[in-house]
Amino acid sequence: MANTQAICNSFKTELLNGHHAFGTSVTRGATTADTFKLALFLASATINKSTTAYSTTGELAASGNYTAGGVTLTNGNAPANASDTSYWTPSANAQWTSFTSSGAFDCALLYNSTQSNKAVAAYTFSSQSISAGTFTLTMPTNDQTTGLLRIA
Amino acid sequence: MSAHLPRFDDASQTWSEPELVETTRGLWPAAGLERVVTHQETESEWNSAVEYRLGDELVHRSARTHLKEGLRLEGGQVAFG
Secondary structure (H helix, E strand, O other): OOOOOEEOHHHHHHHHOOOOOOOOOOOOOOOOOOOEEEEEEEOOOOOOOOOOEOOOOOEOOOEOOEOOOOEEOOOOOOOEEEOOEEEEOOOOOEEEEEEOOOOOEEEEEEEEOOOOOEEEEEEEEEEEOOEOEEEEEEOOOOOOOOOOEEEO | OOOOOOOEEOOOOEEOOOOEEEEOOEEEEHHHOEEEEEEEEOOOEEEEEEEEEEOOEEEEEEEEEEEOOOEEEOOOOOOOO
């Protein structure tokens, strides 16, 4: 079992079907941006391009201030485009405080909690563990070359 | 965030040093703990962690991972004919 960093195949299709709205210029019933969350997964989990939706399978166990489902991302950045690349990055870092991880973790799943928890992308990083402490996932610069989610 | 949790400062690239630290044994004076800070850079991220040990026992670990870049979805080439 291993996690693999990828933009989820289901998300690619869901983009075409209008299931996701990072910004407010949507042509749907609702005109508000969807709520996106980030959840942490154990290194032994199997989060990858075939992940279609968030589930608790393989997620860190709830402990201290880590709760199932992870954290809601701050969405103060409207999607933008530069040099033929559209991009979006949360406007604040993701942070979990005062918790002890139930094991080593190396993956964060970005998902849309407004749209039935549909998966967007899986981000892997060096394996981490936390003891009575804080984990901060600092976001990359929000532009066309480093943004968290880019479509070229 | 609790004043007893070390905070990573992006500008100075250092962890704060609270006098009392939140540990697996509750609040503990930092003076009685061994403090170790590590930094690691990979192709895709910058990592930093601070650990506090009571003897051989790890009683606190905080970490910060800074992603250098996110993920990019490339459009496929289209051929006609």
